[in-house]
Amino acid sequence: MAEAIKLQEFTCDFKDEVANRIPEANFDLCLTCGTCTGGCPASEQYGMDPRKFLRMLLLGMDDEIKKSPWAWVCTMCGRCMSACPMKINIPKFVYNVRASWDRDKRPKGIRGSCDQHIKAGNAMGVPKEDFVFTVEDVANEIREASPEFSDLEITADRVGAYMALNQNSREPVTEPDELGPLWKILHRAKADWTYPTVMWGGENYCMFLADDEGWRYIMEEFVYHIEHNLKCKVVVNTE
Amino acid sequence: MRKYNIPHTFEFKSIIELYAQWIKDGTLKVNSDWNKDLKIKFTVQDPCNIGRKIGTNKIVDDLRFVVKAVVGEENFVDMVPNRSNNYCCGGGGGALQGGHTEQRRAYGKVKFDQIIETGAKYVITPCHNCHAQIEDMCHHYGGNYHTLHLWTIICLAMGVLGENERTYLGPDLAEFGLDIEGGIQ
Ligand code: SF4
Numbered sequence: 004m005a006e007a008i009k010l011q012e013f014t015c016d017f018k019d020e021v022a023n024r025i026p027e028a029n030f031d032l033c034l035t036c037g038t039c040t041g042g043c044p045a046s047e048q049y050g051m052d053p054r055k056f057l058r059m060l061l062l063g064m065d066d067e068i069k070k071s072p073w074a075w076v077c078t079m080c081g082r083c084m085s086a087c088p089m090k091i092n093i094p095k096f097v098y099n100v101r102a103s104w105d106r107d108k109r110p111k112g113i114r115g116s117c118d119q120h121i122k123a124g125n126a127m128g129v130p131k132e133d134f135v136f137t138v139e140d141v142a143n144e145i146r147e148a149s150p151e152f153s154d155l156e157i158t159a160d161r162v163g164a165y166m167a168l169n170q171n172s173r174e175p176v177t178e179p180d181e182l183g184p185l186w187k188i189l190h191r192a193k194a195d196w197t198y199p200t201v202m203w204g205g206e207n208y209c210m211f212l213a214d215d216e217g218w219r220y221i222m223e224e225f226v227y228h229i230e231h232n233l234k235c236k237v238v239v240n241t242e
Numbered sequence: 243m244r245k246y247n248i249p250h251t252f253e254f255k256s257i258i259e260l261y262a263q264w265i266k267d268g269t270l271k272v273n274s275d276w277n278k279d280l281k282i283k284f285t286v287q288d289p290c291n292i293g294r295k296i297g298t299n300k301i302v303d304d305l306r307f308v309v310k311a312v313v314g315e316e317n318f319v320d321m322v323p324n325r326s327n328n329y330c331c332g333g334g335g336g337a338l339q340g341g342h343t344e345q346r347r348a349y350g351k352v353k354f355d356q357i358i359e360t361g362a363k364y365v366i367t368p369c370h371n372c373h374a375q376i377e378d379m380c381h382h383y384g385g386n387y388h389t390l391h392l393w394t395i396i397c398l399a400m401g402v403l404g405e406n407e408r409t410y411l412g413p414d415l416a417e418f419g420l421d422i423e424g425g426i427q
Pocket residue numbers: 032033034035036037038039040053054057083086087088089090091
């Protein structure tokens with residue numbers, strides 16, 4: 004007969020570490036029902052799925068977990084958790100697996116975008132001046148092309164504007180014409196708004212990179228700019 | 243902000259809530275008359291960030307309200323499942339920049355099949371990541387739908403969509419509402 008597994012021999016360092024960081028994660032409550040796996044589009048990629056990943060954590064297979072590229076295939080979308088009868092926080096578990104990777108081993112594309120965001124305030128690394136220039140350029144074209152928008156005014160860092168809008172930095176860089184429709188709607192609605200020029204990118208790659216420090220820095224700079232400089236009442240996420 | 247407990251007094255809003263509010267209170271005048279005879283079908287991708295992750299369907303319901311107002315209720319086809327129970331498109335979590343392209347596309351196949359199932363000609367994607375992923379799925383799996391930002395269709399319905407703002411429209415709408423001069427009617 005096969006020998007029973009002796010539980011006391013397990014060392015689950017990584018599990019203890021993650022559970023310390025997210026006390027409400029409830030990893031031990033997993034019923035192995037598989038609901039998470041059944042509804043997860045990342046299941047089977049690299050031979051992995053959320054239930055299995057969690058089993059590995061509970062069995063102390065720390066090295067295998069930290070080596071698996073699956074942590075970067077799961078999108079941390081949260082569907083597993085919302086369906087889980089025990090509300091186990093798999094997305095946060097995956098986030099912590101990502102964070103366990105050496106920063107320079109994490110995917111280059113995500114890391115580069117995070118670094119740019121920290122440096123320039125947006126993932127594309129656009130200097131503030133270029134952003135303001137593009138915005139003014141596109142606004143000019145619209146004013147010239149359509150008489151009904153001849154009074155279109157787009158401002159950056161206008162103190163006291165009611166709303167501050169963030170913008171995905173891909174738009175001004177790769178498809179500036181996509182800025183126009185948004186502005187036209189805001190113009191029609193007579194919205195009182197401005198673009199902040201500090202941390203203005205709507206994207207958040209430091210979160211995806213699981214770079215807590217970078218993410219926190221971006222948030223603090225952004226909040227400071229809105230609260231102390233612009234004094235806007237509302238921050239609008241445009242996506 | 244919540245994660246780091248950074249104190250702030252401003253309020254956070256999604257542009258979609260504002261669109262819905264402005265349409266409801268009459269600030270933004272839109273209608274779906276343009277699509278009454280064309281009957282072009284639209285579906286919508288719920289971004290996880292404003293659906294499941296905020297814990298209520300408030301914004302994704304607003305999204306449906308806005309889309310129906312501009313394309314016509316009868317021309318809107320929902321995916322199943324949807325709203326807070328939707329499938330992620332597979333472009334989230336940095337996946338588009340994460341380098342595991344084959345796996346990202348396999349992930350997105352679930353979404354692609356859902357879209358095809360609706361029979362819709364257009365998928366409205368209010369999130370930039372979803373837009374990029376869903377467009378990539380269309381090319382990769384040979385779909386025949388078009389992927390639109392939400393603001394494009396709102397402006398089309400208001401008759402203010404410029405000639406150079408139509409990159410993502412299909413041939414059926416590429417020139418809709420433009421006069422021969424290329425200006426806006
Ligand atoms: S749904 Fe929850 S309880 Fe069921 S296997 Fe997944 S994590 Fe465990």
